[in-house]
Amino acid sequence: MGIKVDIRKRYYRRKSDKKKGIDPAFMLDASFETENELVVLFGRSGSGKTTTLQCIAGLLEPNGGKIAVNGKVYFDCHKRVNLPVQERSLGYVFQNYALFPHMDVKKNIAYGLKGLSTEEKENRVSEMLHLLHIEGLESNYPSQLSGGQKQRVALARALAPKPDILLLDEPFSALDMVVRMKLREIITEIQRELGIPVFFITHNHVEAFTIADKVVIFHDGRIQQIGTPEEVFYHPQNRHVAELVGLSNIFEDALVHDVNEMHKTLRLKCGDLQVLADKPEKILSDTVSWGIRPENLRILPLQDKCCTEGENLFRAHIKSIMNKGASKVLTLEIAEHRRFLIAEIANHSFEEMEITTGDECLASIQRTKIVMF
Amino acid sequence: MDSLFQITDDKMLEYIWFPLLITLKIAVASTFIVAVLGSIISYFLARREFMGKWLADVLVTLPMVLPPTVTGYVLVVLLGKNGAIGGIIYNITGWTILFTWQVAVIAAFIVSLPLMVKTTTAAIEAVDRDFEYAAFTLGRKELETALFITFPLAKKGIFAGIVLSFARAVGEFGATLMVAGNIPGRTNTMSIAIYSAFQAGNNELANLLAIILVTISLLSMAITAKLVNSWKI
Known part of the structure; x- marks a missing residue:
């Protein structure tokens, strides 16, 4: 069970580049497995986070690989399986909310409810309004809502059809700090309550650290590290991860010497700059990078x-x-x-x-x- | 202007009512077809990638840049008794479509389609794709999404296309004259009737018909503007 993603997606500058054998302008090569938990896809703009999310959603078709969610195969290049978006049973919250401007809140939330009686639909909408604390807004149009309210309606709409997986593409990037904090709590609560996998894109490391069960770090179309927030924030595996998690002071290619087993210390020499550091459990090579x-x-x-x-x-x-x-x-x-x-x-x-x-x-x-x- | 009132009831019917009614009949029929087909074509041009898309775009737009006489001539060649399409219709039904109000509808349709398609394609392209993607993720198929999300969000542009197409159909002259002729009581539309009256030196009638046409155009534009302004989206 859980989510298995192993995909490749190529983007060419011009359509003809592919035929001419010119290298793609961007190439995503992402492979990871997670449980039914809150997974944060973390990285800079253009690192491949949104492409990955859109491939999981079926809004983009990967060039190769496989995607499976709790045993249900969404995409399999070899078996030529590519489940249409409509059949993937997912909730997707867009960065710009994408609330239908010509429908009121109630109609927006009910839009994904199919095969239910009017009464059942009404009940489900009420449940969602209650879950996201937006009772009383049902007859408002999106243009009459604040940013935070729009985001709650977008979440309610995505959750109403009881999706198997919830995907959120930088959902809080346009909101102020207080609203963000409240919504983060709501997302965490919803994930615990429903027990469905939630994928959350952000490039804010505080956000990633506070809500994630697991963080997947992207850089230049590749996954750099996967782990708990503590693992990736305190033990970054490479410079890209270190920079992303806020280590602004980075010194590369430092020579390791004077390893003192008794005091568990060592010295790191970077040119003529020397620092004393605690000795980690494993020293992988004679030269390391370090940061603070x-x-x-x-x-x-x-x-x-x-x-x-x-x-x-x-x-x-x-x-x-x-x-x-x-x-x-x-x-x-x-x-x-x-x-x-x-x-x-x-x-x-x-x-x-x-x-x-x-x-x-x-x-x-x-x-x-x-x-x- | 006194001479205007000398037109008897009989003449009134022949000179004014008939051209007005036939013009409206042709314009409404062609606009209806343009609205339906134009919306479908626009959706495909705006949202789909397919082989020969550029050719489809060029073919639809061509009548906008061609003189209407060329469009009319091509229609005569195609729809005439010996034409590629007209010949088949004639062999099966014994009926020739040339010089009927139906062929005037076809002419009006062809010349007004580019206006509808250009306006509507731009309006559909301007609809943020995320709205459509959101509908897909909520389990809605492409047709449902187009009908209930894309078209309603592009309705101002679609409506503008319909109004322009209607105006173009009302004002159609060249192609109509070539395919439908100027048969009083059958195919003489307002614009053809104005031309005939002017050619015959009947300036009073030409004036009256022109005033009616201008009034109808002004009224329809005013109503359209008011309606569109009342739409929030």
């Missing part, structure tokens, strides 16, 4: 050097300061090594330090927070 999240960099005023001298402490110039609401994002240049670091610090800590652009400070790379891949 901006929020895990500590900034200290220059005079604190005496107190914390020793571990991974570097003098740095503050090149720029950007306000990010509750925090500040600082670009730092390590004086000796001409390397740049991005640090994020809470506003209150920043104000206490009384530092500004052009000042010198100390940047501390906490060894316990270093991520190697």
